[in-house]
Amino acid sequence: MIELADVQAAAQRIDGVAHRTPVFTSRTLDGLAGASVHVKAECFQRGGAFKFRGAFNKISSLGEDVRARGVLAYSSGNHAQAVAIAATLLDSSATILMPEDAPVAKAEATRGYGAEVVLYDRWTESREEIGARLAEERGLELVRPYDDPLVMAGQGTVALELLDEVPELDVLVAPVGGGGLIAGCATVAKSLRPEIRVIGVEPEAGDDTARSLAAGERVRIAVPRTIADGLQATEPGELTFAVNRERVDEVVSVSDAEIVDAMTFLFDRMKLVVEPSGAVAIAALLAGRVRGERIGVVVSGGNVGAVRFAELLGRA
Amino acid sequence: MIELADVQAAAQRIDGVAHRTPVFTSRTLDGLAGASVHVKAECFQRGGAFKFRGAFNKISSLGEDVRARGVLAYSSGNHAQAVAIAATLLDSSATILMPEDAPVAKAEATRGYGAEVVLYDRWTESREEIGARLAEERGLELVRPYDDPLVMAGQGTVALELLDEVPELDVLVAPVGGGGLIAGCATVAKSLRPEIRVIGVEPEAGDDTARSLAAGERVRIAVPRTIADGLQATEPGELTFAVNRERVDEVVSVSDAEIVDAMTFLFDRMKLVVEPSGAVAIAALLAGRVRGERIGVVVSGGNVGAVRFAELLGRA
Numbered sequence: 034m035i036e037l038a039d040v041q042a043a044a045q046r047i048d049g050v051a052h053r054t055p056v057f058t059s060r061t062l063d064g065l066a067g068a069s070v071h072v073k074a075e076c077f078q079r080g081g082a083f084k085f086r087g088a089f090n091k092i093s094s095l096g097e098d099v100r101a102r103g104v105l106a107y108s109s110g111n112h113a114q115a116v117a118i119a120a121t122l123l124d125s126s127a128t129i130l131m132p133e134d135a136p137v138a139k140a141e142a143t144r145g146y147g148a149e150v151v152l153y154d155r156w157t158e159s160r161e162e163i164g165a166r167l168a169e170e171r172g173l174e175l176v177r178p179y180d181d182p183l184v185m186a187g188q189g190t191v192a193l194e195l196l197d198e199v200p201e202l203d204v205l206v207a208p209v210g211g212g213g214l215i216a217g218c219a220t221v222a223k224s225l226r227p228e229i230r231v232i233g234v235e236p237e238a239g240d241d242t243a244r245s246l247a248a249g250e251r252v253r254i255a256v257p258r259t260i261a262d263g264l265q266a267t268e269p270g271e272l273t274f275a276v277n278r279e280r281v282d283e284v285v286s287v288s289d290a291e292i293v294d295a296m297t298f299l300f301d302r303m304k305l306v307v308e309p310s311g312a313v314a315i316a317a318l319l320a321g322r323v324r325g326e327r328i329g330v331v332v333s334g335g336n337v338g339a340v341r342f343a344e345l346l347g348r349a
Numbered sequence: 350m351i352e353l354a355d356v357q358a359a360a361q362r363i364d365g366v367a368h369r370t371p372v373f374t375s376r377t378l379d380g381l382a383g384a385s386v387h388v389k390a391e392c393f394q395r396g397g398a399f400k401f402r403g404a405f406n407k408i409s410s411l412g413e414d415v416r417a418r419g420v421l422a423y424s425s426g427n428h429a430q431a432v433a434i435a436a437t438l439l440d441s442s443a444t445i446l447m448p449e450d451a452p453v454a455k456a457e458a459t460r461g462y463g464a465e466v467v468l469y470d471r472w473t474e475s476r477e478e479i480g481a482r483l484a485e486e487r488g489l490e491l492v493r494p495y496d497d498p499l500v501m502a503g504q505g506t507v508a509l510e511l512l513d514e515v516p517e518l519d520v521l522v523a524p525v526g527g528g529g530l531i532a533g534c535a536t537v538a539k540s541l542r543p544e545i546r547v548i549g550v551e552p553e554a555g556d557d558t559a560r561s562l563a564a565g566e567r568v569r570i571a572v573p574r575t576i577a578d579g580l581q582a583t584e585p586g587e588l589t590f591a592v593n594r595e596r597v598d599e600v601v602s603v604s605d606a607e608i609v610d611a612m613t614f615l616f617d618r619m620k621l622v623v624e625p626s627g628a629v630a631i632a633a634l635l636a637g638r639v640r641g642e643r644i645g646v647v648v649s650g651g652n653v654g655a656v657r658f659a660e661l662l663g664r665a
Contacts, residue, residue, distance in 0.1 A: 055371050057393070076620040077373070138617070297655045301454070304392040304622035304651035335620035339613045343659035 034276060035182050037224035040189035040217060043090040047190060050122065051086050052078050054191075056198050061302050066318050069327045071202070073195045076307055076335025080146075082263075083191050083214055083333050084115035084178070090187030091176050092119045100125040105173035107131070107160040110139030111263055111310075111334050112178040117146035128173055130164050136262065138338045155256065179213025180270030189217025195329050196225050204325030206314040208333050209233035209242045209284055210264035212273030218331065219280035232323055233277070233284040234313040236261040236292065242269045242277065243284040260289045260345060263310030263334065285323065287316040293345050295319055299332070300342075308337035309345070350592055351498050353540035356505035356533055359406040363506060366438065367402050368394050370507075372514050377618050382634050385643045387518070389511045392623055392651025396462075398579075399507050399530055399649050400431035400494075406503030407492050408435045416441040421489035423447070423476040426455030427579055427626075427650050428494040433464035444489055446480050452578065454654040471572065495529025496586030505533025511645050512541050520641030522630040524649050525549035525558045525600055526580040528589030534647065535596035548639055549593070549600040550629040552577040552608065558585045558593065559600040576605045576661060579626030579650065601639065603632040609661050611635055615648070616658075624653035625661070 057072045075083040092104055100123055106116040107130040120127035127148040131140055132155035140150050153163050168175050177184060191214065192205060205222045207215045212233075219231040235242055239257030245268070253268040269277065287295075292309050295316035299305045307315070311334040317323050318330060337345070373388045391399040408420055416439055422432040423446040436443035443464040447456055448471035456466050469479050484491050493500060507530065508521060521538045523531045528549075535547040551558055555573030561584070569584040585593065603611075608625050611632035615621045623631070627650040633639050634646060653661070 081620060300622050300655040300658070304397060306616050306620040306622060339616040339658075339662055342616070342655075343662050346655055346659050 035186050035189070035217070035220055037221060039182060039186035040193055040221050043086070043183070043186040044190045044193055046093050047086055047089050047187065050089060051190070053194055054078055056195060057303060057305070059303050066328065068325050070318065071195065071199045071327070071329050072303070072315070073191055073329065073331050074305060075191060075331060075333050076305060076311060080111065080114040080118050081334055081336040082111035082115065082311065083188055083331070084111045085118060086190050087184035087187030087213060088112065088115035088176060089119040089122070091181060091183040092116070092123050092125060094183050095174060099174050102172045102174070103128060104176050105130065105164060105168050106176045106178065107164045108178055110135050111336055113139065113143045113148065114146060116176050117143050117148035121147045128167060128171065130160055130167065136338065136341060139336060179211030180272045182272065185213045185216045185273060185276065187217065188214040189221045191331055192218035192221040196221065199327070199329060202226065202229060202327050202329040204230045204232060204323060204328045206232045206234060206317060206323050206328060207331040208264060208310055208313045209235050210310065211266045211270045212242055212277050213270065214331065214333060215281055216273040216276035220276060223280050230282045230325065231280060233281050234317040235284055235286045236264050236313060237286045237288050239264050239266065240286050241266060243286060245269050245274060246278060246284060261292060261310040261313060263308065264313065285317050287313050287320060287322070291316040291320050296342070297346060305332065306335045306337065307332050308334050311335060351502050351505070351533070351536055353537060355498060355502035356509055356537050359402070359499070359502040360506045360509055362409050363402055363405050363503065366405060367506070369510055370394055372511060373619060373621070375619050382644065384641050386634065387511065387515045387643070387645050388619070388631070389507055389645065389647050390621060391507060391647060391649050392621060392627060396427065396430040396434050397650055397652040398427035398431065398627070399504055399647070400427045401434060402506050403500035403503030403529060404428065404431035404492060405435040405438070407497060407499040408432070408439050408441060410499050411490060415490050418488045418490065419444060420492050421446065421480060421484050422492045422494065423480045424494055426451050427652055429455065429459045429464065430462060432492050433459050433462035437463045444483060444487065446476055446483065452654065452657060455652060495527030496588045498588065501529045501532045501589060501592065503533065504530040505537045507647055508534035508537040512537065515643070515645060518542065518545060518643050518645040520546045520548060520639060520644045522548045522550060522633060522639050522644060523647040524580060524626055524629045525551050526626065527582045527586045528558055528593050529586065530647065530649060531597055532589045532592040536592060539596050546598045546641065547596060549597050550633040551600055551602045552580050552629060553602045553604050555580050555582065556602050557582060559602060561585050561590060562594060562597070562600060577608060577626040577629060579624065580629065601633050603629050603636060603638070607632040607636050612658070613662065621648065622651045622653065623648050624650050627651060
């Protein structure tokens with residue numbers, strides 16, 4: 034388990050390096066949700082998503098000799114960019130194991146941040162096995178995308194900043210993939226404000242955490258086919274699930290069409306560029322699956338290319 | 350002429366009503382521009398553009414009896430929404446004269462803010478004449494989109510906020526349509542920082558201000574055909590030109606293709622939704638037409654629908 038103090042320590046490590054992202058409000062959104070809604074816009078984080086927080090917290094905590102040998106990450110994209118940026122800032126080097134069907138823009142951006150990208154087939158190969166082999170061969174330290182206390186604690190700084198700016202939230206909503214973001218955020222929220230309700234949101238096809246909470250143990254599903262490419266986890270993390278089963282009140286799900294609607298709303302009415310995975314919490318709100326009076330919503334990332342965005346819009 | 354004190358008075362009137370919009374930086378943009386660039390994001394202003402500042406400053410300065418009769422505006426869109434919102438906030442009512450070819454989203458949004466929308470044919474009818482007739486018939490007060498000292502002063506609060514946050518700019522770049530935004534901004538910039546260079550940006554097809562500055566008097570051009578629908582003025586305002594000929598150092602222009610490139614850059618790399626008119630200053634920067642060390646750029650609005658954005662992208 035991680036605790037509030039772990040997140041506070043992370044906040045100190047990332048201070049002045051990570052962006053303190055803005056919180057937006059919209060009268061239109063308030064009207065649609067029947068609530069006062071506060072949107073924490075992690076699309077403006079370094080690398081375009083919240084992932085930089087956890088990656089920097091983790092890599093900055095490694096010993097100098099470990100950092101000098103380099104770090105390894107497997108990721109559908111945002112974690113990759115985050116690790117690449119953090120490694121460069123911390124005088125380390127990053128090797129990124131990325132699925133062949135990841136968006137090209139993410140691979141290019143990751144290389145642009147100075148990382149070496151190694152591709153694999155997500156449908157037939159195990160990233161864990163390939164990652165373990167690479168780590169051994171090259172003496173690299175694995176930076177897990179979520180199942181690591183330092184990564185979870187880093188992601189929790191999102192909620193720490195949001196509650197610092199808007200203390201009186203009665204609901205906090207965040208996307209759930211592997212569960213690191215919501216684990217960190219729930220830890221902060223339940224510590225600072227025990228009466229708050231913490232709600233996770235998954236894509237319909239990737240409801241492994243909802244199923245796991247219902248079953249009382251981690252359930253594995255097939256690789257979900259969804260436009261929310263950052264939320265394609267097949268089962269909750271071991272460490273994240275231990276946190277989330279205690280601290281997350283509910284996990285709801287949204288369809289791909291609802292995600293596109295939310296992206297369009299965020300574009301048209303709030304002028305925010307948000308990727309599919311980043312829009313699920315707003316999608317849940319707009320679909321009426323979240324109720325409250327003062328709702329904090331994490332918009333977790335904005336890494337969708339303009340061309341891909343236009344395609345998604347045309348498909349809806 | 351307006352002076353710094355007029356803008357400071359406007360700042361007091363809009364305080365707590367208008368948004369103090371965020372200023373963004375991007376390492377990628379800095380690299381491309383070879384400068385430290387600070388982007389004032391008026392896409393996050395109420396109504397989605399800077400226009401609210403001037404409209405609220407103007408309408409709040411009217412006598413109560415005038416406000417009670419209502420206000421009138423003619424506008425391709427953003428000024429309309431701004432006047433509608435400001436009128437509602439100030440217990441007035443707004444009638445908006447809008448060209449038939451204005452984006453549907455803008456007409457709908459304007460009605461949504463409680464205004465009555467009256468359409469006219471921009472290619473055959475004079476908005477000034479129709480506006481004057483409506484004002485007389487209904488006893489309405491005309492709120493001009495730019496050629497009014499109170500409107501210019503309101504728009505100048507953009508530069509007041511930007512220079513408050515980033516005092517050491519050596520260049521300030523802003524879009525030029527009728528010239529109200531840059532008149533207010535140039536007044537602030539030259540007062541607070543006499544050595545600053547103020548650069549305006551027009552669409553290539555709508556270079557009436559550049560031509561007028563070259564001629565030393567106001568020059569009228571045909572209605573420009575450009576995707577920058579907010580910058581389709583046919584000649585500079587009388588009052589704005591008097592300010593701009595004294596305080597604007599240079600006006601450069603950008604093509605529609607360069608505008609789309611800038612919109613795409615702002616989307617992909619900065620996660621900002623910016624309309625064509627709002628992106629011209631970034632377009633000029635990316636096209637190498639603006640040089641400096643510490644450059645302030647006004648991104649003036651974000652009112653482009655997601656579908657229209659996708660269309661523009663496909664056209665480029």
